[in-house]
Amino acid sequence: MARSTTPDAPLARFAPTDRLWRLPGVYAPQHDTRLLAAALRHEGSLSGLDVLDIGTGSGALALYAAHLGARVTALDVSRRAVWSTRFNAWRAGLPVDVHRGRIEDLAGRRFDLILSNPPYVPAPHRRPPTRGAARAWDAGVDGRHVLDQLGRAAPALLGPHGVFLLVHSALSGADATLDMLEAAGLRAKVADRELIPYGPVLRSRLGWLRARGLVGPDETMEELVVIRAEHI
Template sequence: MYAPQEDTELLTGALSEEPLARGADVLDVGTGSGALALEAARRDTRVTAVDVSRRAVCVARWNARRAGLPLRVLRGNLFDPVRGESFDLILTNPPYVPAPVPADAGEPRGSARAWDAGGDGRLVLDRICREAPALLRPGGVLLMVHSALCDPDTTLARLRATGLKASVTRRRRIPFGPVLRSRADWLRRRGLLSADEDDEELVVVRAELPS
């Protein structure tokens, strides 16, 4: 399960700036502990939280009960549990850390599912770019955070190709955590880091479906 960190905080700030009508339908994909979902629920919205991890689902439900907030928590892979539904806002802090794995290794297992995302870090990001637009209502918004190591321009181009208006609305540089520190040499060999870089930039991408 993914504990809230700087990326969650950055996305929470972006969420706070979104105008949300009372009763708006919000989806938090890859909810982890439910931190983002609960922030949205505090604004009198109807929130659905999804995670593939059984442990995350249990923790999110427990945190919702402890906070006294209504939260629908579903277990499943990304958008699979909510096919056929639509939302005013989709939040996601997906796995985005590039990982030195064989091309045929498939999806990560165990705790690494919370951060590992293939050789370019886009294993989950590209699925979100393809699938999220179909779940947005007209005027609906997708807010997604990821590392600049994963090429935000690619994210913007793929979202725009589906008809969404997309831009980077927030940026923050943070020191490497344990996972990136352990992979710094590999990232430099891949050309994703320069020789003197010891921090990464996080970005929030906002994409809106025109009304």
């Protein structure tokens, strides 16, 4: 998971711009971003819809939704992410309303579609970091610190028949996410899956993950899942 101030490689598969700029410590679009972008594309026309991107990072998904015609609000707790997204939106000429804050700050608003690529990697620390690059991926010992917060707050932000698209690692428990969203009154399913080789973060803590029984001794691939939940 490299971080730099240099532009990313071409991202035409999912972003309206050729290259995205980001400050150090801002999450670089990767497999999970592309997988969620594909799910967003499968929703069809976004023209005129109100879309919320939670944990926008460099703004890749927010820009893509705006490119597809949505009115987009992007949210992140990181100042650097907010600055990066605002710059990328300005450069792309796309109207994205970018805010620094938490999902609770949007109480009372309603969106037609919410998407999020949150921190989800299990880490050997009970609470996730509050600063530094690892804040973009470390999410407590079960990887669910942010996922559970989203499950509690996001359903209330969905309008009638609104859709919530969420990507995370199967290591964090896809069934737990489905059960959480169903309990909140949403109809939820795994919309897509993809196996990818372990990246540097998982490789750096394989011993700990194996000791906890989260990965087998010979496993080398991580499964990503996209959860689609609909307000019914």
